Amino acid sequence: xxxxxxxxxxxxxxxxxxxxxxxxxxxxxxxxxxxxxxxxxxxxxxxxxxxxxxxxxxxxxxxxxxxxxxxxxxxxxxxxxxxxxxxxxxxxxxxxxxxxxxxxxxxxxxxxxxxxxxxxxxxxxxxxxxxxxxxxxxxxxxxxxxxxxxxxxxxxxxxxxxxxxxxxxxxxxxxxxxxxxxxxxxxxxxxxxxxxxxxxx
Numbered sequence: 001x002x003x004x005x006x007x008x009x010x011x012x013x014x015x016x017x018x019x020x021x022x023x024x025x026x027x028x029x030x031x032x033x034x035x036x037x038x039x040x041x042x043x044x045x046x047x048x049x050x051x052x053x054x055x056x057x058x059x060x061x062x063x064x065x066x067x068x069x070x071x072x073x074x075x076x077x078x079x080x081x082x083x084x085x086x087x088x089x090x091x092x093x094x095x096x097x098x099x100x101x102x103x104x105x106x107x108x109x110x111x112x113x114x115x116x117x118x119x120x121x122x123x124x125x126x127x128x129x130x131x132x133x134x135x136x137x138x139x140x141x142x143x144x145x146x147x148x149x150x151x152x153x154x155x156x157x158x159x160x161x162x163x164x165x166x167x168x169x170x171x172x173x174x175x176x177x178x179x180x181x182x183x184x185x186x187x188x189x190x191x192x193x194x195x196x197x198x199x200x201x
Contacts, residue, residue, distance in 0.1 A: 020058065026083065028184055029116060030058035032193070033154075035182035037066065040195045042112055042152040046070040050103060050110040050146060052095055052139050052155075053117030057083030063114070064088070074103060074110070095138055100145045109148040115139035115155035118191070129160025129190070136166060136194070144173060149201035154180075158190045170196050 020028040037043055043066035051059050054075030064073055064085055075081065076091040076098060083090075091102055095117070104110070117139065119131030136157045143153040153174070157163065170177045175198025185191055 025058045025061055026056040027058040030062045031184040032116070032182040033059045033062045033114070035184065036154050036180050036193055036195055037062075039180055040152070040154070040178065040197055042154060042195070042197065043067060044111075047111040048072045048107050048109065049074070049112045049114065050142070051075040052113070052115040052142065053077055053135075054090070055079065055081045057081045059114055059116055060085070060088060063112070072107060074105070074107070076103065095135075095142070100142070103142065104146055110146045110151065111148055112152045112154075113139070113143040113147055114153075118156055118158075125190075126160065129158045130162075132156070132158035132191075133160055133162045133166065140166070140170070143196075143199070147199045147201065149199060151199040151201075153194075153196040153199065155194055156191050157194050159192065167194065170194060173200055174198050175200065 020030060043063065045068040047067045049063045049067060049071065054060055055077040060073055060075050060083060069087060071087060073085065073088040075088065076093055076095060078094060080092055081090055089105060091098060117135045119128055119135060121128045136155050139155045147153065167177060174196035177194065177196045180193045180195050
């Protein structure tokens with residue numbers, strides 16, 4: 001890789017890091033969700049939002065701004081997070097073990113289910129892709145169990161061998177499915193986001 005390209009990538013990361021700090025976000029990942037929302041319009045005031053793998057909380061921060069004080073937010077992660085909001089409930093647990101009832105609590109459903117979950121990377125591309133697909137499948141399973149008809153789902157996915165089958169399944173469950181690669185993602189990263197709108201329930 002040329003020094004020029006490496007410098008450009010570092011500058012872009014620094015740009016989003018500085019912007020996140022300036023706007024009070026816990027991480028620059030908030031701007032990935034902002035891009036998703038700009039393209040798919042997944043948020044509206046008063047919605048109920050579930051964020052899978054929510055640490056450190058920047059996606060919850062962005063979602064909170066969009067749904068307003070009447071909205072309800074639920075996040076789950078393996079450990080506690082520092083973020084505190086009056087309309088936020090955080091579940092500490094494993095997404096593979098948590099029940100739907102633990103996630104929904106007193107809520108009947110969610111209007112938006114989000115997942116920025118990524119596997120602990122091994123450096124072995126195929127293995128990392130397989131792990132990412134497993135996380136995506138679990139997120140999709142939770143979304144299908146908790147989304148209201150017409151709801152939306154957005155989740156990270158590394159493109160691997162099972163990618164097309166996963167997209168095919170999403171298209172059978174949602175009105176529209178699109179792929180989004182936000183500018184805040186590293187250009188060399190294999191991550192992209194599958195954004196599904198209009199759950200057919």
